[in-house]
Amino acid sequence: MANVCPFSGELLHSGEERIVKRCSPEEHSIQAEGNPQPLTNPLEGEEAQNLNATSEDHPPSSLYCPPSDGSLSSLSAKGELLSKGLELNSMVEVNDPPIYGVIRWIGHIPECSEPIAGLEMEEERPSAYTDGTYIGVRYFQCGPNKALFVKLRNCRPDSRFYSLHGPTNQIQRCNSIAFREYASKCVEENTPPATDHEAVERLTGWKKGIQGHCNSCYLDATLFCIFACSSALDTILLRPPDKNDNDSYTDTRDLLRTEIVNPLRKNGYVCATKVMALRKILEAAGKSTGFTNEEKDPEEFLNRLFQVLRVEPLFYIRTPKKKPQGCIFYQIFMEKKQSVDVPSVQQLLEWSMVTGDLKFTEVPSCLIIQMPRNGKNFKMFNTIIPSQELDITDLLEDSESSVVSGGRSEAVSCDYR
Template identity: 40%
Template sequence: MMSQVETLEGKIKKLTDELATERGAVKAAVRKTHVYEEVPGRHVTIGSMVECGGNPTHYGVIKWIGCLPGSTATVAGVELEVPIIDSVNNDGVFGGIRYYHCRPRYGCFLNVFVLRPDMRFSEPQGEKATKQPVNPLGPFDWDGTAEGENFIMAPVKVMDGVHTGLKKGIQGHHNSSYLDSTLYGLFAFSDAFDHLFMELIPNETGRLIKRALLMIVNKLRWKHVVPFDAVIVLRKELDKFQQEKGLESEEKDPEEFLNLLFKHILYVEPFMKIRRPSGTDGEFFIQLFVDPDENLIPSSQHLLWKMFKEQTITFKKQPLRLLLQLPRYGKQFKSFRGVIPSLELNIEPVCDGYVEAGSRDVGNDVGRLQLLSVICIETSHYVCFTKPGGSGADEWVFFDSMAERPDDIHNLPEVTNCTAELNEWVYGKKDLARCTLKDLPALVRRFVKDGYLYVYVNQEGIMYGDDGDMY
C-alpha cells in the first residue's frame, strides 16, 4: 500500500515538474517576443485606424504590434469594426497567450505589410504624408462592457466631478456632432428612452446598429467618455440603409437620424398621436410653425399652445415623450430673438377630452412633461444642454463633442457644468426680454438663441409604464 502511495506521489511530482517546465517555456517565449509601439518603416502605430484588405475591405484599429513566438515576421493585432462571422473565435489570444483584448470574432493577427492607414480619413492626394497622430482618448475599449443582447446600464442620477471636464462625453469626428449631441441628450443621464433597446430587430444590419448603440450608451454611462471609433462603427452601419444615405460621413440633422432609427431600424411605435382636421397621425416630433416675431423671446409652452390653437390640433392621448422641433435660430433662419425652453410643459389643455380646472383632479400631473435636454445648432455644429439626474433635476451641463482640436485629426469632447448661469439668467429673476443677447454669457446665449430640438419626458409616467393604448 505504501509503495502505491509513493508511486502516485512520484507521478504527481513528475507532472508538476513538466507543467512548471512548460510554463517556463511559455514565459521565455513571451519574453523573447518583440513588441513595438509602431510598425517599423510605416506610418501606423498602436491606436491607428487601418484598412486590412479583403473583399469587401475590412477596417479596424491596431491594438498590438510585435513578433509572435517562433516567428521573425512583424504582425499587428487588430480589432475589426465588424466581426468576421466565419472566422475562429479570435479575441486577441494566439497560441494560448493573450496579446490584447477585444470581443470574440472581432480580432485578427495580420502581417503589417497588408495594412495601410484608413483612407477614409487620409489627407488629400498630393499632400505630404505625415505620421498619423494617436487618438488622445485611445481606441474604443470594449472590455468590461456587458455582452447581453438587451443589457443596458442604468444612468447616474447624481452628478459629480467624473462627469465634467475635458475628454468627457462622446468624441466628435468628421461631421458627427448631430449624432454625438443627440445620443448624449437622450441617454447620458436619463433612462426615458431605454425602452428602444427592448425592441426585437428582424434583420442583421438592424441588430448590428442596436448593438453599436448599446455599446456607446453603456460606455458613456460607465466610463463617461466614448472615443470616436465607436461612433464610426455606428455610422457605417446606419449608412447601409437605403432610406438615408450619407450618414457615414456627411453632416445631418438630429431628426434625420432619429426618424431612421425609430421608423426603419427599431420599429418603435410613435410617441404621440396628433389629431388634425385632416385626420389623426402617429408622430415622433412636433415641428413648431408659428408667425415669426424677431422682437419676442417666447417660451416653448407659449409656442406650443399657440400653434395647436391656431391649427386646431390636439393630442389624442397625453404622451410620455415629446420631441419639440424649433426653427433654426441662425442668421438666415431667425424667427425670434430666442426661445426660452419651459422647464415644464403643460399639454393637458391641448389634449382630447380636456376638462377645465375646477371640475377635475388638480393633483393629476399626467399632462405635464419635464424638460430633459436642449439640442442647439450654431451654423452647422450641434451641441447639447442636458440635466444630470434626469428631467426633474435642477442641475445643467453643456456638452460639445468637438470642444478642442489637439491635432489635424482628433477632437476632444468636453462637458461643462452650467447650472449657475442658466438658473440665474434663464430661470431666475433676470428679464431676458430687456437684455441684448450679445451681452449675455456665451452659454446662456447659445441656450436661448440656438435651440433646435427640445426633449421633454414624463418620467413618473414612464417609471410606472403608463403608456396606455396609443390607438
C-alpha cells in the same frame, strides 16, 4: 540620450549627425538639403532629461492644445498646408521609410525662419521623441516620447489613407492614432441614467460626453439628449427581435445599448469610433447618403434610426375631423413673434400647436421637440429658455379649458372626433 533635429528629419546621437535620406513617391517628392545643420546642439545630462517630462501635469494625448503663440502664424504656413491639403489633426508621414503621426501644432520657433509642425507620432521612441516640448518650451501636449518637430514642408499626407483623387477615408481615420487613445469600453450590463449631482459629476469635465468627429455634432447631441439622463426610450434598447426585424436589427440595438448608451451613463464618455459604427449602419440602411461625413438635421437621424429599430410612434396628434397621425418627434413650425425675443419651450410648443390647429390624442409616453431652425444658417431665436416641465393640458383633445364669460369662469371642452 538622442536629440531630435526637428527641421530636417535627422536624429542626433551623442553629437553625431545622421541623415535620413528620403526616396518618396514622385508626387510627394521632397528635395533633400545639402549638409543640413541642426538648429540646436544635442542636450546631455539633466537638461536632456527635462525634454521628456512626464505627463502627470497634463491630460494624456491631447488632441490639440497650442501655446499662446502657436497658431498658424504666417501666410507661408497657411500656404504650405493648402498646397498639400493638410490641416491641424491631419494624418501625415515623414522620412523614407515613412514614420507616421498627426499634426498637433504649426508655427515658428526661435532660430528657424520656416514653418514648423509638431507631430504626435504613432509609435513611441523614448530615445528620440518628447511629450510636446522642445528645448524646454511646451508647444503642444501629448503622451511622453511621442512628439516630433519637423519642417512643415517635409510633411506628406499619410499614404495609407490619402488619395490624390479624393478626401481621407473618414472611417479609417476614425480608427487611427487620432482616436486610439480616446477609446471607450463596451458596457454589457444595463445601466440606468444618473440623476442630479451624480449626473453633473459624471458628465462634465475632461474626456466627457460623446466625442465629435466629421460633422457628427447633430447626431451626438441628439443621442446625448435622449439617453444620457433619461430612460424614457430604454424600451427600444431592450426589445427582443421578432420575425419582422431584418438581420441588422440585433447588431444595431446591441451597438447602441452596449457601446453608446451604457458607456455614456456609466463612464460619462463615448468615443467617435463607436458612433461611426452606428453611422455606417444608418448609411447602409437607406437610399440617402452622407451619414458618415455630412451634417444633417436631427430629424433625418431620428427617422433613420427609428426605422432601423422599428420603433412604434411615441405619440399621436391630429387636426379636426382627421385621423390621428403617429409621430416620433414634434417639429415646431411657426412665424416669429416680434414681441418675444427669448421664448420658452412651453411657449413655442403652445404657439406652434395652436397655429397648426393640432391636439395630442393622449399624453405622450415621450415627447421629443425640435426647435425652429434650418441647418446651421438659420435660427428663428438666438436663445430659447428650456422648460423643465411642460404643461400640455390645453393641448390634449377632449380636455377642458377654463374661460371667463360674463364675469363667470366656465369650463369648455373641444371635441375633435
